[in-house]
Amino acid sequence: MSTTDTGRSGKAAKGTEASTDDLGAAGSQLSTAPREDAPNLPSLGLIGWARWFWRQLTSMRVALLLLFLLSLAAIPGSLIPQSGQDETKVAAFMERHGTLGPIYDKLGMFHVYSSVWFSAIYILLFISLIGCIVPRTWQFVGQLRSRPPGAPKRLTRLPAYTTWRTAAEPEQVREIALKALGKRRYRAHSPELSASLEQGGAPTGATVAAEKGYLREAGNLVFHLALIVMLIAFAWGQLYKSEGNKLIVEGDGFANTITQYDDFKSGNLFSVDHDLEPFSFDLEDFKGTYEPTGPNRGTPRTYEADVTYSVGADGAEQKRTIKVNEPLKIGDSKVYLVSHGYAPVVTVRDGKGEVVYSGAVPLLPQDSNVTSSGAIKVLDGYRNADGEREQLGFNAFFVPTFAGEGQGTMLSQFPALLNPRLALSAYHGDIGVDSGIAQNVYQLDTDKLTEFEDADGELLTERLAPGETMELPDGAGSITFEREVSEWAGFQVTEQPGSGWALGGAIAAIAGLAGSLFIQRRRVWVRAVRGADGVTVVEMAGLGRSESGKLPEELGGLAALVHDAAPTAPEPAPERPDPSDPDADPTEEPGADTSTTDSEVVSAEGADKQ
Numbered sequence: 025m026s027t028t029d030t031g032r033s034g035k036a037a038k039g040t041e042a043s044t045d046d047l048g049a050a051g052s053q054l055s056t057a058p059r060e061d062a063p064n065l066p067s068l069g070l071i072g073w074a075r076w077f078w079r080q081l082t083s084m085r086v087a088l089l090l091l092f093l094l095s096l097a098a099i100p101g102s103l104i105p106q107s108g109q110d111e112t113k114v115a116a117f118m119e120r121h122g123t124l125g126p127i128y129d130k131l132g133m134f135h136v137y138s139s140v141w142f143s144a145i146y147i148l149l150f151i152s153l154i155g156c157i158v159p160r161t162w163q164f165v166g167q168l169r170s171r172p173p174g175a176p177k178r179l180t181r182l183p184a185y186t187t188w189r190t191a192a193e194p195e196q197v198r199e200i201a202l203k204a205l206g207k208r209r210y211r212a213h214s215p216e217l218s219a220s221l222e223q224g225g226a227p228t229g230a231t232v233a234a235e236k237g238y239l240r241e242a243g244n245l246v247f248h249l250a251l252i253v254m255l256i257a258f259a260w261g262q263l264y265k266s267e268g269n270k271l272i273v274e275g276d277g278f279a280n281t282i283t284q285y286d287d288f289k290s291g292n293l294f295s296v297d298h299d300l301e302p303f304s305f306d307l308e309d310f311k312g313t314y315e316p317t318g319p320n321r322g323t324p325r326t327y328e329a330d331v332t333y334s335v336g337a338d339g340a341e342q343k344r345t346i347k348v349n350e351p352l353k354i355g356d357s358k359v360y361l362v363s364h365g366y367a368p369v370v371t372v373r374d375g376k377g378e379v380v381y382s383g384a385v386p387l388l389p390q391d392s393n394v395t396s397s398g399a400i401k402v403l404d405g406y407r408n409a410d411g412e413r414e415q416l417g418f419n420a421f422f423v424p425t426f427a428g429e430g431q432g433t434m435l436s437q438f439p440a441l442l443n444p445r446l447a448l449s450a451y452h453g454d455i456g457v458d459s460g461i462a463q464n465v466y467q468l469d470t471d472k473l474t475e476f477e478d479a480d481g482e483l484l485t486e487r488l489a490p491g492e493t494m495e496l497p498d499g500a501g502s503i504t505f506e507r508e509v510s511e512w513a514g515f516q517v518t519e520q521p522g523s524g525w526a527l528g529g530a531i532a533a534i535a536g537l538a539g540s541l542f543i544q545r546r547r548v549w550v551r552a553v554r555g556a557d558g559v560t561v562v563e564m565a566g567l568g569r570s571e572s573g574k575l576p577e578e579l580g581g582l583a584a585l586v587h588d589a590a591p592t593a594p595e596p597a598p599e600r601p602d603p604s605d606p607d608a609d610p611t612e613e614p615g616a617d618t619s620t621t622d623s624e625v626v627s628a629e630g631a632d633k634q
Contacts, residue, residue, distance in 0.1 A: 082155030243539020363514030
């Protein structure tokens with residue numbers, strides 16, 4: 025058997041696609057990618073320009089360009105504050121940048137993902153992908169329904185080629201080849217020999233045409249379909265999403281209604297009246313543990329929130345522990361545990377000793393050791409020493425682990441409750457909650473408040489340990505830091521309806537891209553023709569979509585299978601010269617063989633000359 029030719033030079037060494045023009049149907053496209061025609065201006069008229077624009081929009085070049093533009097357009101959404109995420113940061117940006125802020129606002133930089141220019145790129149990419157996929161899908165279906173094309177006249181022109189002579193009949197070689205190709209999962213059939221040869225009176229014989237690697241184009245189509253699924257899922261999720269946050273102190277509860285949220289934002293098509301899942305839950309207990317020693321001292325080890333929840337108005341109560349990255353799932357909603365802090369319990373009394381306020385006051389952490397700050401506001405029920413109605417306000421600063429007297433400022437040394445302290449500064453007057461302007465519950469606006477003064481005429485401040493009381497001057501009352509310190513947990517309730525489809529699309533895109541990159545589309549032909557001397561000449565050749573070192577190797581393996589069942593025929597013994605023949609060469613030794621052996625490699629140019 026001859027050796028498979030893996031080192032073609034000259035004309036055959038040029039790219040496979042470039043050398044298939046004269047191979048007829050055998051050299052037809054091995055993909056569904058549209059052919060690039062020479063640029064021609066369309067005929068004048070609306071239809072001509074529309075056709076030209078559609079062809080440009082649905083080309084792969086424009087699709088890649090739009091995908092690149094979409095990635096660039098998303099960059100401002102990561103660098104510039106977005107109104108849908110944090111209105112406070114947007115307002116602060118506008119205040120700091122008096123000139124740049126209004127320009128950004130007009131360009132839609134504060135709401136990038138809902139801006140006109142981002143939506144235009146998004147929609148054009150969506151249309152481009154659909155216009156590219158639909159015709160390629162029909163073309164691929166047509167390829168699956170059709171049979172591999174017949175062999176060209178000269179198989180020696182193909183990148184991988186081998187040949188040998190065998191004593192088997194052409195029909196036997198055909199059956200052997202069909203069986204061997206079937207074992208290698210080729211889709212093979214045996215066309216008429218006259219259909220695979222050009223006109224010219226070729227001798228009778230048998231041919232087999234086979235093709236493999238259809239999953240390459242299937243992977244390409246799956247990749248593009250997955251991109252469309254991801255685009256739809258992204259748009260769906262942005263339009264119907266919702267996200268709300270709620271801080272809950274131990275013992276308190278939450279019902280999933282819009283009025284219960286501390287802050288809430290949703291997509292344009294989200295309906296608060298119909299799309300909020302009906303459920304409620306109570307925070308029974310929060311547990312947090314921290315690394316006590318070593319370089320990671322203070323690092324959280326566990327955050328767990330024990331809750332009791334029910335679904336619907338009459339749902340049975342159920343218990344569940346919510347952990348970080350282990351949300352509570354109720355319908356399409358997920359309840360995540362996102363933050364934690366402390367809520368010191370305080371009691372405020374007026375000058376007569378009557379309790380005007382008592383409860384846990386949640387304070388916001390300022391560092392990893394849960395140094396916290398906030399405000400205590402007494403809005404109703406308080407009267408000063410003259411019997412006039414007033415409001416009390418206290419700036420509060422809390423540390424769960426105090427370093428000790430004379431050992432530094434009010435900064436916590438550890439996030440757990442080991443040595444808590446509460447520092448307070450006191451005010452009285454009008455807090456401003458009745459003005460109709462929204463206030464931050466964790467900040468105290470002192471513009472209309474009067475300071476309580478100590479004996480030195482300075483702002484009254486005091487640092488309290490659990491159980492201690494700060495007395496207000498002139499019999500104005502007192503505030504007590506109770507021995508109990510509650511904990512609070514911050515929850516985020518989200519609905520993201522397109523996340524599952526987006527994940528599925530991403531996985532499908534990776535699988536399709538892997539298939540289109542690593543699967544090779546190739547064709548193989550086997551031709552068996554009876555020679556003039558009655559011996560069958562077997563030719564095998566392969567053609568791939570692009571040059572690959574694996575194609576000759578694969579053809580060699582297929583040829584070995586066929587050769588095992590149809591081995592090389594022995595050369596006939598040469599006739600002995602007749603001594604009486606005057607034309608006989610007396611120097612020629614009996615048995616000498618001057619013919620070319622079947623094991624010689626047939627090069628591309630040598631085969632063309634044969």
